[in-house]
Structures are given as C-alpha cells and as structure tokens.
Amino acid sequence: AFSFLSGLFSGKTVTEDDLTKTSKSLSEHLINKNVAPEIAKKLVERINKSLVGTKVTTSIPKAARNALEKELLKLLTPETSINLLKEIQSKKAARKPYVISVVGVNGVGKSTNLSKLAFWLLSNKYRVLITACDTFRSGAVEQLRVHVNNLKKLTEDESHVELFQGGYGGADLVSKIAKGAIQYAEENKFDIVLLDTAGRRHNDAQLMAPLQGFVKAAKPDKIIMVGEALVGTDSVQQAKNFNGAFGPGRTLDFFIISKCDTVGDLIGSMVNMVYATGIPILFVGTGQTYTDLRTLSVDWAVDTLMS
Amino acid sequence: MVLADLGRRINNAVGNVTKSNVVDADVISNMLKEICNALLESDVNIKLVAQLREKIRKQIDAEDKPGINKKKLIQKVVFDELVKLVDCNEAELFKPKKKQTNVIMMVGLQGAGKTTTCTKLAVYYQRRGFKVGMVCGDTFRAGAFDQLKQNATKAKIPYYGSYTETDPVKVTFDGVEEFRKEKFEIIIVDTSGRHRQEEDLFEEMVQIGKAIKPNQTIMVLDASIGQSAESQSKAFKESSDFGAIIITKMDSNSKGGGALSAIAATNTPVAFIATGEHIQNFEKFSGRGFISKLLGIGDIEGLMEH
Numbered sequence: 321a322f323s324f325l326s327g328l329f330s331g332k333t334v335t336e337d338d339l340t341k342t343s344k345s346l347s348e349h350l351i352n353k354n355v356a357p358e359i360a361k362k363l364v365e366r367i368n369k370s371l372v373g374t375k376v377t378t379s380i381p382k383a384a385r386n387a388l389e390k391e392l393l394k395l396l397t398p399e400t401s402i403n404l405l406k407e408i409q410s411k412k413a414a415r416k417p418y419v420i421s422v423v424g425v426n427g428v429g430k431s432t433n434l435s436k437l438a439f440w441l442l443s444n445k446y447r448v449l450i451t452a453c454d455t456f457r458s459g460a461v462e463q464l465r466v467h468v469n470n471l472k473k474l475t476e477d478e479s480h481v482e483l484f485q486g487g488y489g490g491a492d493l494v495s496k497i498a499k500g501a502i503q504y505a506e507e508n509k510f511d512i513v514l515l516d517t518a519g520r521r522h523n524d525a526q527l528m529a530p531l532q533g534f535v536k537a538a539k540p541d542k543i544i545m546v547g548e549a550l551v552g553t554d555s556v557q558q559a560k561n562f563n564g565a566f567g568p569g570r571t572l573d574f575f576i577i578s579k580c581d582t583v584g585d586l587i588g589s590m591v592n593m594v595y596a597t598g599i600p601i602l603f604v605g606t607g608q609t610y611t612d613l614r615t616l617s618v619d620w621a622v623d624t625l626m627s
Numbered sequence: 628m629v630l631a632d633l634g635r636r637i638n639n640a641v642g643n644v645t646k647s648n649v650v651d652a653d654v655i656s657n658m659l660k661e662i663c664n665a666l667l668e669s670d671v672n673i674k675l676v677a678q679l680r681e682k683i684r685k686q687i688d689a690e691d692k693p694g695i696n697k698k699k700l701i702q703k704v705v706f707d708e709l710v711k712l713v714d715c716n717e718a719e720l721f722k723p724k725k726k727q728t729n730v731i732m733m734v735g736l737q738g739a740g741k742t743t744t745c746t747k748l749a750v751y752y753q754r755r756g757f758k759v760g761m762v763c764g765d766t767f768r769a770g771a772f773d774q775l776k777q778n779a780t781k782a783k784i785p786y787y788g789s790y791t792e793t794d795p796v797k798v799t800f801d802g803v804e805e806f807r808k809e810k811f812e813i814i815i816v817d818t819s820g821r822h823r824q825e826e827d828l829f830e831e832m833v834q835i836g837k838a839i840k841p842n843q844t845i846m847v848l849d850a851s852i853g854q855s856a857e858s859q860s861k862a863f864k865e866s867s868d869f870g871a872i873i874i875t876k877m878d879s880n881s882k883g884g885g886a887l888s889a890i891a892a893t894n895t896p897v898a899f900i901a902t903g904e905h906i907q908n909f910e911k912f913s914g915r916g917f918i919s920k921l922l923g924i925g926d927i928e929g930l931m932e933h
C-alpha cells in the first residue's frame with residue numbers, strides 16, 4: 321500500500337516502470353523549453369537507460385532530473401576547448417588570411433552576427449575584411465557597408481576594417497567574390513576574411529548545392545552556421561542539412577545561436593541543433609548591437625533549461 | 628506544404644478509432660496521444676495541446692449517450708475542437724477602400740520577413756487597381772532602406788524613406804503624409820523587427836501607431852517559429868492590436884504549428900501566406916481555408932455530411 325513511497329527511500333533499484341511518469345513530465349518540460357519532441361524523447365531515453373538497474377539514493381524524479389542535468393551539461397560542453405584566436409594567430413604567422421564563412425536559413429541573423437564577429441576580432445587587434453557574398457537579397461551589400469562604416473568609427477584605426485564587394489548576381493559571382501576577397505586580403509595584409517552568404521532554405525537542394533562550390537573556392541578555415549533561438553522543431557533539420565551541405569569530408573565547425581534575447585528561458589533550439597549534429601556552439605547572439613555576442617555559459621544554459 | 632502532414636496524422640488517428648471494433652477509453656486515449664504528438668511535433672504550443680486534449684475528452688464524455696454512434700461523435704468532436712482552436716469567429720478581414728487612404732502597418736519579430744512582404748503586398752494591391760506606396764519606417768537595421776528601395780524599384784512601387792532621419796516616428800509620419808497628399812489609396816509602412824523582452828522597442832511601435840494611425844496592422848510571422856510564438860504574438864497583440872497575420876516562409880520544412888498557436892493565442896485570422904523569396908511567392912488565405920488546409924478538413928467535412 322505504501323509502494324508509492326518506495327521511490328523516496330535510498331537503495332531502491334530503479335525499474336522501467338518507476339520511470340514512466342517522470343519520463344513523461346521531463347519530456348514535457350523539455351518540449352515546453354522548445355526542445356523538439358524527437359530530441360526530448362531521445363534525451364529521456366538516454367537518462368532512463370542510465371538509471372534502470374542502478375540504485376538511487378534520492379527520489380526517482382530527483383534522480384532523473386539530476387541525470388538529465390548531467391546529460392545536458394555533457395551535450396552542450398564542447399569536446400575540445402575552443403580557441404579561435406589562437407588558431408587565427410598561428411595562421412597569421414604563416415602570412416595567410418584566416419577565412420571564416422557564415423551560413424544559415426533566411427533572416428536568422430547571419431549578416432548581423434558576422435558584423436559582431438568583426439567587432440570582436442577588431443577589438444583583438446586583427447585586420448578584418450568583410451566580404452559581401454550575399455549577392456541575392458536586396459540591400460545585402462548596403463547592409464554590410466553600413467556595418468563596416470560603423471565599425472570603422474569604433475576602431476582605433478579605420479584601415480583595420482574594409483568591405484569587399486562585387487555587387488549582385490548569381491552563384492558564379494559568389495565564388496569569384498570570395499576568391500577575390502582572399503587575394504585582396506593577402507595583398508593588403510588583412511588577417512581575417514569574413515564571408516557573408518545569402519540565406520537559403522535547407523530543404524531546397526537547388527539552393528543548398530552551390531554551397532559545395534563555394535566552399536571549394538573559398539576553402540574557409542571555419543564554417544559557422546547561424547541558427548536562431550526562435551525556430552522550433554525545424555532547427556533539427558536545419559542543422560542536419562547545413563552540416564551535410566558541403567560534400568564529403570567537410571562539415572560545419574561551429575554554431576552561433578542568435579536571438580537568444582528573444583525567447584526568455586525557451587532556449588531549446590540550441591539543444592536541438594547540437595544534439596542533431598554534435599557541432600559545438602561558438603557564440604550566442606543576445607541582441608542587435610556589436611557587443612551582443614557572448615560565449616555560451618553552459619551552466620547558465622543548463623540551469624535555464626532545467627528551471 | 629508540410630502542414631498537410633499534420634492534417635494527415637490527425638486524420639489517421641481518428642481513422643484508427645473508426646476502424647477499431649470496440650471504442651473504449653484506451654482507444655480514445657491512444658487517439659488523443661497520437662493527435663497531441665502530431666501537434667507538438669508541428670510546434671503547436673504545449674499548453675494549448677494539453678488544453679485541447681482535455682476539451683476533446685470532456686466533450687466526448689458529455690455528448691456520449693446510449694444509442695449514439697460513438698465513432699461519428701468522436702470524429703465530430705475532434706474536428707470541432709481543432710477548428711475552434713484557430714477559428715477567429717470569422718473575424719472580418721480588412722478590406723481597403725478605393726478613393727481613400729488606407730494605411731497598413733507591418734510589425735513583427737526580427738527577420739520574420741516584414742520588408743520582403745511589404746513589396747509583395749504592395750504588388751498584390753497594385754494589381755487590383757489601387758494606387759500604392761511604401762514607407763520605410765526601419766531606421767535601425769543596417770541597409771533597411773536600401774532593401775526596401777531595391778525591392779520597390781524592381782516592382783515599380785513608389786517609396787519613401789530617409790538615410791539621415793533616425794526617428795522612425797518622424798519618418799513614418801512624414802512618409803504617410805506625403806503619400807496622403809498625393810492621394811495614394813494604400814500606404815504600406817515597414818517597421819523594424821522587435822521583441823517583447825525589449826520594452827523600448829514596443830513603446831516605439833506604439834508611438835509609430837499613434838503617429839500614422841493605421842487602418843490595419845499586420846503581424847508578420849515566420850512559419851518555423853517554435854514555442855515562443857504564443858508569448859511573442861500575444862505581446863504584439865496587446866501593444867499593436869494587429870488585425871491580421873501574414874505567415875512567411877511557408878516554403879520551408881516547418882509545419883507551421885507555431886503560427887497556429889499565434890492565431891489561437893491572439894484570435895486573429897491569417898490574411899496571406901508567403902511561400903518564397905520572390906515577389907510572386909505570395910497567396911491570399913482565408914481563415915477557414917487555412918484551417919481546412921492545415922487539418923485536411925476538406926475531405927473530412929465531405930465525409931461527415933454523408
């Protein structure tokens with residue numbers, strides 16, 4: 321008659337059945353945080369697997385929560401520590417510009433976060449060439465020009481940042497501009513080339529295909545996908561499709577998760593993207609100004625997801 | 628359109644009930660579970676889904692009387708409740724009138740597709756014989772005026788904007804006044820992207836609204852939005868009292884459940900959907916049509932009439 325209490329006492333061996341109710345509530349908790357149901361389910365299955373057959377010293381819901389917390393921590397902590405500046409430094413020694421490209425679906429914040437990256441690199445005393453490889457969307461080139469002009473005013477030496485552009489046109493033009501920018505950067509001693517690209521639908525093969533040619537031409541040292549915190553379950557497919565868009569032997573290197581300031585504590589889309597690909601998060605975007613680019617505090621993220 | 632998937636799954640869940648020999652609590656539970664999963668996987672708000680589950684269960688209990696065809700009853704209840712979720716009491720959609728000025732203000736989250744949609748809407752009305760102009764009220768985003776200008780030029784729509792004025796209230800007021808003087812019939816006003824967490828941005832939207840007194844405010848919503856749809860759209864509704872929704876990026880993989888939650892949370896109908904980046908990727912949508920398409924009710928209504 322008191323079996324419902326048994327979970328409260330130490331030394332109980334956990335069975336599948338013990339976990340049914342807890343699983344459901346944890347899964348709902350995650351979905352509420354904007355974690356995709358399929359990912360929530362897999363996460364919960366993982367913690368169930370880790371718990372069944374073990375002896376717990378706390379109540380089962382508590383043990384399950386702890387396990388989930390650990391799982392999220394493990395998921396969001398990059399396997400190797402990220403030190404982009406160090407890599408850039410070593411390439412600088414070789415007198416080659418370091419090339420970084422951003423990709424992602426329409427309107428997620430590629431151009432804005434590319435400009436934030438530029439600001440960060442400028443404050444680390446690098447010379448940055450911003451390159452307009454979005455030759456499709458109206459105003460894309462002018463958008464970057466405004467950012468470059470703003471950034472010039474924010475840097476001690478105006479010549480540390482420049483715009484490289486070739487106007488509007490098709491996919492051929494994109495690769496041509498990218499190559500041109502890298503050559504220009506080499507000749508003019510820019511340390512870093514930042515390549516903006518057009519937003520594209522991850523479910524349209526015709527739009528995704530040119531990414532292979534682009535990567536072949538530009539050979540970026542890093543490809544960063546900007547994914548937004550607002551997006552729902554589609555974040556899973558977005559991340560997978562971009563990760564697989566560059567042909568054999570090349571994947572994404574990082575995510576920037578943008579618009580984290582717009583979702584309150586519903587930050588599950590970052591879980592979706594990382595779970596779907598295993599690609600780590602370089603930065604999170606937390607607003608519309610140049611300083612709104614932060615390193616993800618994994619502790620904060622896990623607390624927010626668990627709250 | 629992937630939305631149809633959701634409708635199909637719901638139809639299947641109901642279909643399974645009608646196929647089973649006995650309709651007991653288990654069968655109903657399974658059906659509800661399947662419907663709820665389908666809704667959740669389409670980004671419908673989780674609270675909304677929970678409410679719906681209870682409503683359907685209660686309604687089935689309430690209407691269940693001896694002798695009644697239980698399978699038919701379940702079918703009816705499920706679809707009634709789903710329709711209620713997004714039924715805006717057939718709220719009248721705004722119809723601009725010729726020979727007078729109709730101001731339409733676009734609002735929404737960052738990157739939702741407002742600026743792109745402005746030109747699509749302008750072209751839509753121009754083709755129907757209206758004299759249409761566009762005003763760029765986004766003085767914040769880099770290149771916003773150039774974007775609108777290039778789109779407008781391509782589509783041959785007169786536009787107004789400023790590279791130097793930084794106050795969106797002033798630019799939009801001036802732009803609307805100028806077009807009004809020139810007897811434009813539809814003036815579409817683009818505004819910056821904003822979100823509820825930043826109060827100043829919402830206050831700015833309220834001020835623009837006071838200055839230009841829109842006849843219609845439209846919230847532009849990205850079809851791929853997740854669980855934030857409800858709270859963001861509610862906040863926009865409270866501050867801007869938008870009277871219609873345009874769902875963009877319907878060409879994406881998304882199932883549109885976030886948008887559905889926004890409709891339910893704000894009781895506001897969908898006026899148009901956008902299905903791509905090009906001007907012609909734009910369709911009119913009636914509230915009913917949206918619901919039927921979403922839930923594949925077309926076939927079911929036919930089925931129920933027999």
Ligand SMILES: Nc1nc2c(ncn2[C@@H]2O[C@H](COP(=O)(O)OP(=O)(O)OP(=O)(O)O)[C@@H](O)[C@H]2O)c(=O)[nH]1
Nearest residue numbers: 426427428429430431432519579605606607737738
């Ligand atoms: N609140 C908030 N807004 C952001 C953030 N990052 C970008 N934005 C806004 O999102 C909108 C779209 O940003 P863009 O940088 O133009 O997006 P994009 O991905 O380059 O867009 P396309 O090139 O058209 O595909 C702009 O209004 C930005 O100010 C962020 O971290 N927080």
Ligand SMILES: Nc1nc2c(ncn2[C@@H]2O[C@H](COP(=O)(O)OP(=O)(O)OP(=O)(O)O)[C@@H](O)[C@H]2O)c(=O)[nH]1
Nearest residue numbers: 426427737738739740741742743820876901902903
């Ligand atoms: N695939 C697709 N892309 C779209 C659609 N509508 C707009 N876009 C793209 O989405 C991106 C953002 O569109 P904008 O019109 O700049 O969005 P916005 O709401 O004005 O953005 P902010 O002014 O920065 O808040 C652009 O790359 C558009 O081309 C659509 O229906 N489908």
Ligand SMILES: [Mg+2]
Nearest residue numbers: 430431454460
């Ligand atoms: Mg861009």
Ligand SMILES: [Mg+2]
Nearest residue numbers: 741742765771
């Ligand atoms: Mg805009």
